[in-house]
Amino acid sequence: MARLWLIFFLSIYTTVQAGLFDWFHSLSPKGKRAQAVLTEFEPKVEEALKEYQVPGLAIGVIVDHELVYAKGFGYRDLEKKLPMTTETLFGVGSCTKAFTAFLAGMFVDEGKLSRDTPVFTVLHDLRLWNYDVTYHLTFRDVLTHRSGLPRHDFLWYNANMERNELLKKLQYLEPACHLRQRYLYNNLMYVTAGIALEKIGNQSWEDLVTAKILKPLGMQATNFSIEKMKQSRDHAIPYIEKGKKIEPMTIRDFSIIGPAGSMNSNIEDLALWLRLHLNEGILNNQKFLQSSTLQEMLIPQVITGGTPEVQDISFYSYGIGWNISSYRGRYLVSHDGGVDGYTSVVAFFPRENVGIVILANKNLSVLPRFLSFQVQDLVLELSAMDWLKEGLESLKKTRDLADSTPGAAEPMRKTGTQPSHSLSDFVGKYEHPGYGVLSIDLENGKLKATLNDFSYLLEHWHYDVFVIAEDVQQKLISLAGTKCSFHTNISGDIAEVAIPFESNVKEIVFHKKQEPALQTLAYLRQFTGQYEIYGYTVDIHIRNGTLHAAIPGQPLYELVPTAENEFSVKAKTGYNVRFVLDSNGLVSEVLLMQPYGTFSAKPKI
Template identity: 35%
Template sequence: GLPRHDWSWYLFPTDDRDSLLQRIKHHEPFTGVRKQWYYNNFMFLTQGVIAERLTDKSWEDNIRERFLEPLGMNRSNVTIEELEKSSNAAFGYEVKDDTVVTKMDYYHISGMSPAGSINSSVNEMSQWLITWINKGKYKDQEILPEAYVTEAMSSHMVVTSALPDDEFPDMHMANYGYGWFISSYRGHYRVEHGGNIDGFSANVAFFPSDSVGVVVLANQNGSPVPNLVRNTVADRMLKTEKTNWAKRFKERQEKAKKEAAEAKEESTSSKIANTRPSHVMPEYAGKYSNEGYGEFDITVENDSLFANFDLKKFYLKHYHYDIFEPFEVTEMGIDTTDTGTLRFNFVTNDGGDISFAKIKAEAALDPIEFKHTPTSIAVDKETLERYVGDYELAGTTIKVYIKNDDTLYLFVAGQPEYELMATAKHKFSFKAIEGFKVEFTESEDSSIDVMTLIQPNGTFKTTRK
C-alpha cells in the first residue's frame, strides 16, 4: 500500500542502509496492503539488505560475485567511484524545452544502491538477458535457478486493468513479476523494465518465447528514446507490423503541448495577488524534519529564502500568503524556467510561530509535514550567566541554570528539566516542546529581573527573586 516516497532517498541520501529502512515505517500508505500495485524503490533496497544479512556480504559484493564476474561483465560496476575511473564512461545530460542541453552530475545513490546503481553497457547487459532467455544459464553455468526465472517473469500483481486501445488492440496486459513488467506486445510475451537516474535513461526487455532481447541505454535524463528504440527493434526482430514510433511520439508530444497551452490560456491562476508573508524572513529559517524523510535547512540570504538539501539547493519565491515556490539553484544560477506545482506551505501554530512546512513530496498523498525547529544562535557563557537565577510565579519557584558551560536549562519542581535554545537576543525556545518560549527583560540598569513564559495557553510574567 505504499507509494514511491522517492524524495525520501533522493533529496535525503545516506550511506546507512539501516537508517533508510527505518524510514519506511514512517511512510504513509495510500491504500491497503496488496490492494493496488505501486512501484517503490524502498522494496528493492529491502531485498538487497535481506541478501546482505543472509550472505554476510555487502550488496555490492554479492552483485560482483554472483552476476558480474560469472557473466563476464568486466567493465560493469556498482558505484560512481568505479564509474569515474572507467575509460570511456558516458556523461549524462538533460534537455529542456527541446533546445537547452546541459550536463548533469552523476547522482551518488549511496545507500539506495540495490534500487539501481549498476553501471553497464549494451554489450554486457546483453549477457544478462541471455541468461534470462536461457532460463537462468549462461554458457551452461547456472546463474539463477530455473524455477526462480519462471516465477520471476510470471505475473504476480496487476499494474493496470485497462483494456487495449483501438490503435493497438494487440498490445495489452500490464502486470508485474519479480522486478519485471509483464505485457503482451503484438501477441508476443514481453518482460521488461525501465529506469532513470540523473542524466540517464534505460530500458531492458526480452521476449522469452522468441529468444529476443533488447537493451537500450541513453545518456539523457527522462528520455523517451529507450522505449521508442525498443519497440522499433522488436518490430523488426519479431517481424510484426512496423510502426514509426518516433513519429508517433512526436505527434502525441505536439498534441499534448498544444492542449496544455490552450488549457493554460483558458485557466485562471490560483495565485492571489497583493498578499504578503505573515512573518519576516528570518522566522521561516531553521531546520525542517520528517522521520520518514530527513532534515533540510531554510536560510535567509539578503531578503530571500533558500531551502538547502544535501545535494540540491532551491530558491523559494513567494507565491501568496505563506506559500512559496521552489526553483533549483544550479551552476548557471536560479532556474526559473522549471515551473511546476510544488509548493512549500508554512503553517503557523496558535502561538504565532512557524510550526511546520507542508510539501507535496509524494504525488499519491496529501502534503507531507516537515516539523520546524528555529535556528539557534550561539550565546557565550558570560551572557548566559545573566539569566541564571530563581524566578517566582504565583508562589512557584522556577530555576534557570547552565549545564555543560554552554546550554541554558529551566526547571520547575515535579517536571523534567527543559533545555532552552537561544533564537534571538534575550529569547529562547524550549527545545523539546513546540510553542513554549521564554523571553528575558532587561531593566534600566541592564540587569535581568523579569522572565516571561510564552505558552499556547497564555503568557505568564515571572520576577527574579
C-alpha cells in the same frame, strides 16, 4: 614480400571477422529474419533520433538465445562527434533492481534466505514508521514495492551520506498506505534489501553482484561507479533538453542507492543478462539460479494499477525486480531505467525467446520505450503499428502541457499580497529528521532554498507562499513551479516551511533551527533560577546541555530555543516560554504562554 604481408593481413582480418560474426551462421530462421528486418528498419531509427532530439542510442536484440542484432546510432559525444557503439556505457538506472532481486534469489537457492523472511531478522537495527511494519516487512515486500512507503526520492538524491545512513532515516518518513495494501514504487526499499544482502553475504552489494553474476556471465564492462565509467574509452555523455535545446548534463554518483539504480552497462553485456533469463537461469553451461526460483521472479506479485500508457499493453503488475504485463497478447517482462541524462529499456518475451535492450543518452526520453514497441512488433511479426509516431504525439502533449502549466496556475494566485515578514526573517536552516537540513538564504533580494547541494530560486507567490522559479542545477526532474509554504509559530515568528517533495503524502515540514549562539551554556545560564507563580515554584535549570523546567506535580519539560529569549516546550504543542530581561540583563519576568492564556512568573526572592 609485399604479397606475403597482404596474405598475412588478410589471414588476420578473416580470423577477426569470424570471431566477431561467427554467431550469424548459427542463427535460427527466426533470428535471421529479425536481423534482416531490423537492418532494413535502421533509417527509421536515424530519423527518430532527430525527431525526438536524442543524441544517440544503442539497440540489442536476442532471438532464440542469440544476439542477432546490435548497433549504435547517433553520437555518444555530440561535441566531439564520437559515434555510439555496442560497447558504449550508459547509466541504466532502475534496470539495476533485477540484479538485486536475482542476487536475493541466489541466496534463496543457497538456503540463506526466504523471500517471506522479515528483513528485521537480518537487519536488527532496522526501524520503520511503526512497530508492525518494522517487524513484519519481508524481503518479498521490499522487492515488490508493497511496503506502503512512497518514493521520497529527494531524501537521497544528491545527498552526501553513506548508504547505511539511509536506514536510520526510514523511521521518520510518512507512508502512503498500510503494509501490502497496494503497489508503491520505492528505491529506498531496494537499498534496504541490498544492505540486508550484504549482511547475509558478508561482502558489499557491489562485490557480491560482481562475483556471483557479472564475472561468471562475462559482463566485463558493467560497473557501479560513475568515475569508472567516465574513465572508460567508450561511454556516453548524458544530455538534457533545456529550452528546446540539447545540452550536456552533469553525471552524478548514484552509489548511495546502489542496489536500486547505480549500475552502468552496455548492449553487449546486457545481452548476456537477457540470454541468462531466456535460458531459465543457465548460461555457458553454468546454472546461476534454479528454474523455479527464477520463474517466481517473473510472475505477478502485486498489481501496479493505473491507466495503460498505450492501448496494447494490459495487466500491469510487478514481479520481483521486473515489471510484468501483456503486450498485444504476449507475456512481457521488462524494466525501464532513468538516471541523470540516461534512459533505458530492458525487456524480454520468455515464451517467444526474444529479448530487447535499448539505451539512450538523454534525460527521461520517451524514445527508448516507443522504439522498443516498434522493434517488438518487427521481431514478433505483429501487424504494423506506427509507435514512433504515437510516441511523438505523446511527447508533444507533454511539452504543450509543460508550456501551459504556469498560466494555468495563475487563477489560484491571490494577487496584491505581501509576505508577513521581511525576507531576512525567512533566512535560516530548517530541519526534517528524515530529509535533513534545508537552507534558506537571501541573495540579490530573493530567497534561495538548498537541500543536498541542490539550490532553488524562490519567488513570492502570495502571503507566505513562495514558488520555485528555477532549479539552479540540472536534475532528473525539475521542481520549477513547486510551492513552498512558510508558517509562523504562536509568537508570530517564521518557524517552519512545508514543501511537497513527495506527492503521495502530506507536505514535508522542515522546522527552523536556531542559531548555535542560542544553544550555548553561557547563553542558557542567564535563564536558570527559581520563579514563583500562584504559590508554586518553577525551577529552570540546565540538564544534558539543554534548558529544562521543573513544575511541582508535572513531568520535567525540555525548553527548545525558538528566538532570542524565547523557548518552546518540547512536549507541549502551543506552549512557549519568554524571558523578559531588565536593563541590567537580568530576568525580571517569565511569561508562560499557553493556548488559553499567558501567565507571569517572577524570580523567587
